[in-house]
Amino acid sequence: GAVVSQHPSRVICKSGTSVKIECRSLDFQATTMFWYRQFPKQSLMLMATSNEGSKATYEQGVEKDKFLINHASLTLSTLTVTSAHPEDSSFYICSGSSEQTQYFGPGTRLLVL
Amino acid sequence: EDQVTQSPEALRLQEGESSSLNCSYTVSGLRGLFWYRQDPGKGPEFLFTLYSAGEEKEKERLKATLTKKESFLHITAPKPEDSATYLCAVQADFNKFYFGSGTKLNVKP
Numbered sequence: 001g002a003v004v005s006q007h008p009s010r011v012i013c014k015s016g017t018s019v020k021i022e023c024r025s026l027d028f029q030a031t032t033m034f035w036y037r038q039f040p041k042q043s044l045m046l047m048a049t050s051n052e053g054s055k056a057t058y059e060q061g062v063e064k065d066k067f068l069i070n071h072a073s074l075t076l077s078t079l080t081v082t083s084a085h086p087e088d089s090s091f092y093i094c095s096g097s098s099e100q101t102q103y104f105g106p107g108t109r110l111l112v113l
Numbered sequence: 114e115d116q117v118t119q120s121p122e123a124l125r126l127q128e129g130e131s132s133s134l135n136c137s138y139t140v141s142g143l144r145g146l147f148w149y150r151q152d153p154g155k156g157p158e159f160l161f162t163l164y165s166a167g168e169e170k171e172k173e174r175l176k177a178t179l180t181k182k183e184s185f186l187h188i189t190a191p192k193p194e195d196s197a198t199y200l201c202a203v204q205a206d207f208n209k210f211y212f213g214s215g216t217k218l219n220v221k222p
Contacts, residue, residue, distance in 0.1 A: 043212050043213065043214040044157070044212050100162070100204060101147065101159060102159075103159055104149070104157045105156050106155055
């Protein structure tokens with residue numbers, strides 16, 4: 001139980017384009033979803049927390065206009081990286097919260113050329 | 114200041130050599146402490162949740178314990194497939210989660 005999927009698993013895009021990453025909780029309802037990014041050999045860095053049906057709460061230093069988060073249902077949250085630049089290249093991981101435990105997706109590797 | 118510190122940063126063990134990973138924390142209002150395993154290029158895999166001091170949980174060769182200041186992840190007779198980065202996270206008041214930087218475990222055959 002408590003499975004989270006992400007799509008796509010890998011994406012390569014040109015600088016200036018937008019990329020959407022989907023995060024789905026497959027067998028539970030996640031009232032809260034979290035988005036993280038992870039740089040090589042570093043731990044998870046929380047970007048934002050989203051609750052179903054309300055605006056996401058962004059961590060300090062994360063541009064909300066650049067990283068658009070939508071949590072339209074209890075099983076789906078999306079992260080859109082707008083006008084992507086090479087420095088946005090990273091490993092993006094989402095998680096869904098169920099009974100106080102976070103369950104993570106497999107991650108999305110984004111490469112911006 | 115709320116924070117989570119894991120040690121050591123890296124640990125090399127021979128197969129069968131038992132050891133422990135440490136996670137120390139200072140947070141206000143501990144709601145839960147979580148252990149995860151992360152393999153390269155993958156998302157963290159949930160292992161354990163501990164809620165109160167004195168609590169212990171086991172899964173195969175892993176055993177997690179919790180005190181008021183720290184948690185230990187004991188690995189008994191590890192195998193090469195136990196090699197991974199082990200992450201500790203703490204949930205505090207207001208649904209805030211704090212992650213440690215992880216311990217990279219390498220078990221040699």
